[in-house]
Each structure stands twice: as C-alpha cells, then as structure tokens.
Amino acid sequence: MSVTTATSSPTRTLAIDASGLAKSYGDKVVLDGVDLSIPEGTVFSLLGPNGAGKTTTVQILSTLIPADRGTARIAGHDLADDADAIRDVIGVTGQFAAVDGLLNAEENLRLMADLNHLSRAEGRRRADELLARFDLTEAARKPVVTFSGGMRRKLDLAMTLVGNPRVIFLDEPTTGLDPRSRRTMWEMIRGLVDDQGVTIFLTTQYLEEADELADSIAVLDGGRLVAHGTAEELKQRIPGGHIRLQFDSAAQLQGAFHLFPAAGRDDEALTLQIPSDGSIATLRAVLDVLDGNRVQARSLTVHTPDLDDVFLTLTAGAGSVPTPDVPKENDR
Numbered sequence: 074m075s076v077t078t079a080t081s082s083p084t085r086t087l088a089i090d091a092s093g094l095a096k097s098y099g100d101k102v103v104l105d106g107v108d109l110s111i112p113e114g115t116v117f118s119l120l121g122p123n124g125a126g127k128t129t130t131v132q133i134l135s136t137l138i139p140a141d142r143g144t145a146r147i148a149g150h151d152l153a154d155d156a157d158a159i160r161d162v163i164g165v166t167g168q169f170a171a172v173d174g175l176l177n178a179e180e181n182l183r184l185m186a187d188l189n190h191l192s193r194a195e196g197r198r199r200a201d202e203l204l205a206r207f208d209l210t211e212a213a214r215k216p217v218v219t220f221s222g223g224m225r226r227k228l229d230l231a232m233t234l235v236g237n238p239r240v241i242f243l244d245e246p247t248t249g250l251d252p253r254s255r256r257t258m259w260e261m262i263r264g265l266v267d268d269q270g271v272t273i274f275l276t277t278q279y280l281e282e283a284d285e286l287a288d289s290i291a292v293l294d295g296g297r298l299v300a301h302g303t304a305e306e307l308k309q310r311i312p313g314g315h316i317r318l319q320f321d322s323a324a325q326l327q328g329a330f331h332l333f334p335a336a337g338r339d340d341e342a343l344t345l346q347i348p349s350d351g352s353i354a355t356l357r358a359v360l361d362v363l364d365g366n367r368v369q370a371r372s373l374t375v376h377t378p379d380l381d382d383v384f385l386t387l388t389a390g391a392g393s394v395p396t397p398d399v400p401k402e403n404d405r
C-alpha cells in the first residue's frame with residue numbers, strides 16, 4: 074500500500090517521498106515494501122505495534138542505516154546519493170536523548186550550535202532564543218541531571234532545532250511523560266509546523282497523540298502499511314461506529330426498533346444504537362426512515378470508533394481491513 078497523505082495536492086512539494094523500502098535482519102523481514110508521500114509542512118504519524126518496524130523506518134529515512142531495497146527523497150535529496158545533504162536538513166529526536174546530563178541546558182545548546190558550525194555570537198543568540206521558546210530560561214544554568222522528564226524532552230527537541238531542520242523525525246517523543254508535559258510537547262510540535270512550515274515524521278504508541286497532532290496517519294504491521302488516511306478516515310473504516318437515538322417513551326422506542334431490526338436497544342435508557350459508518354448518507358437514511366414512518370426521536374448522536382479501535386482492528390490479523398457495518402437499503 075502506498076501513502077499519499079490527505080493534505081497533499083499535486084502541486085505541494087513532498088518533504089518525504091519513499092518507494093518500496095525494504096529491510097531484513099537475517100531471515101527476519103522488518104520492512105517489506107513501504108511507500109510514503111508526505112507533503113511539506115504537515116505532521117505524519119506512523120503507528121504500529123511493538124516490533125512493527127517504525128524505528129527502522131525512521132533510521133533508514135534519517136540516513137542512520139541503509140535500506141536493502143527501495144528509494145527515498147528527503148527534502149528533494151536522494152537518500153542513496155546525497156545522505157550528507159539530507160543530514161543538513163533533518164533533525165532526529167526521541168527515544169534516545171542527545172542531551173548530556175552533566176552539562177547545563179545552555180551549554181548543551183551551545184555545543185549543538187558548535188556542531189552545526191554556527192559562530193559564537195550566532196550560537197549564543199540561537200541558544201537564548203530556544204531556551205525562551207521552550208520555557209527553559211530560568212533553568213538554563215542548572216545541570217540537566219536535575220531536570221524532569223518533560224524538561225529533558227523539551228531540551229532534546231530544542232537541541233534538534235538548533236540546526237533549523239526542515240524535516241524532523243520524532244521517535245516516540247512523549248513516551249513516559251505525564252499528561253500535562255505531553256500536552257506542552259504537542260503544542261510545541263504543532264507550533265513548529267504552523268509557524269515555520271516544518272515537516273514532522275512522528276512515531277508513537279499513543280494513539281491520542283496521533284489523533285491530536287497528525288494530518289495523516291499510516292499503520293505499519295508485519296513490515297507493510299495496512300492503512301492510511303486522516304484520523305477520521307481511519308475511524309470510519311472499522312466497525313463499532315453507531316448512531317444513537319434517544320426516545321421519550323417506550324412506545325416510540327418500540328416503533329423505531331421495528332424500523333431498524335439490526336439495532337441494539339436499551340429499554341431502560343430508551344435508546345437505539347444503529348450500526349453506522351458515520352457518513353452523512355447513512356445519517357440521512359436513518360432520518361428519512363424515521364420521518365417516513367412518523368417516529369419521533371428526542372435526540373441523535375453519532376459515535377465513531379476511536380483510534381484505539383482502529384489500531385486494534387487493523388493490527389490484530391494479517392493486515393486485513395474489515396468493511397464498515399452500515400445500514401443497508403433493506404434495513405429500512
């Protein structure tokens with residue numbers, strides 16, 4: 074399966090354009106033909122269970138390890154021919170922290186500025202600017218060993234930004250952070266994309282994170298991409314969505330139940346749950362049936378499955394994608 078993200082358009086430049094990436098370790102096939110097309114200035118999230126090959130994909134695209142097969146261009150540079158140019162325009166942060174615990178935050182940033190060949194003055198200016206942006210100015214002179222997990226992650230991201238990367242790989246950037254620190258990181262990541270047009274390639278085990286941040290999501294399982302789309306599109310692809318009708322009386326509920334025999338009913342709550350893909354066409358069909366039979370409902374709510382449902386469904390089997398369970402014409 075190839076991925077062209079939902080926000081892409083034919084004229085939009087691709088930050089990452091990969092085709093047929095494959096990687097094995099001995100007999101173990103880790104990636105088995107992965108295609109990616111990620112437009113500039115978007116957040117792309119790669120999801121997958123443990124061992125699916127997410128980190129391997131990041132390592133290949135960020136030039137750390139070679140692919141066995143396949144091609145890729147990052148910010149227009151060819152992965153096979155121009156790895157140095159790619160390293161100049163990317164940043165990688167995440168599971169391993171580049172931060173030196175014995176230095177303070179400011180020293181870490183200055184060191185990174187040196188590695189990026191910035192002048193002393195420019196390095197100092199960049200370090201100050203990043204400390205301020207990441208709310209670390211007060212802590213700038215404290216040794217990093219005294220930092221909380223959230224502060225370390227912020228510094229790690231700040232260090233990645235010293236070199237002004239256009240494409241940033243974030244490998245599980247918020248693993249282990251408390252909910253508040255995670256939200257702060259999300260705001261920072263989103264800010265990079267919205268304010269500076271940076272492209273983010275994000276791997277995460279937190280589906281909520283992909284839901285919150287990603288313009289498009291792909292699910293990797295068994296070395297292949299088994300689904301892609303926006304969070305909403307993925308949620309609509311799996312069963313579990315339903316339309317919930319609330320009634321004022323048992324008589325109304327009974328009347329409606331005759332019209333939707335496939336629905337689940339709750340006599341106590343006076344509700345019906347009709348399986349649905351959440352589309353407007355399905356919603357309209359349900360309302361038409363109610364109107365046509367003069368059955369009144371007090372309220373209607375549409376429930377789509379969350380990303381957890383999607384993830385579990387898509388990665389449970391051999392990558393098959395079930396078709397949604399929508400009411401058919403003859404359900405009417």
Ligand SMILES: Nc1ncnc2c1ncn2[C@@H]1O[C@H](COP(=O)(O)OP(=O)(O)OP(=O)(O)O)[C@@H](O)[C@H]1O
Pocket residue numbers: 098101103121122123124125126127128129130
């Ligand atoms: N250097 C290596 N030698 C042998 N096997 C490896 C090596 N690197 C990765 N693997 C294997 O490749 C598979 C994919 O690993 P990878 O780290 O890419 O998965 P992942 O999706 O990032 O998993 P996680 O969510 O647990 O980080 C795993 O089975 C792993 O054991």
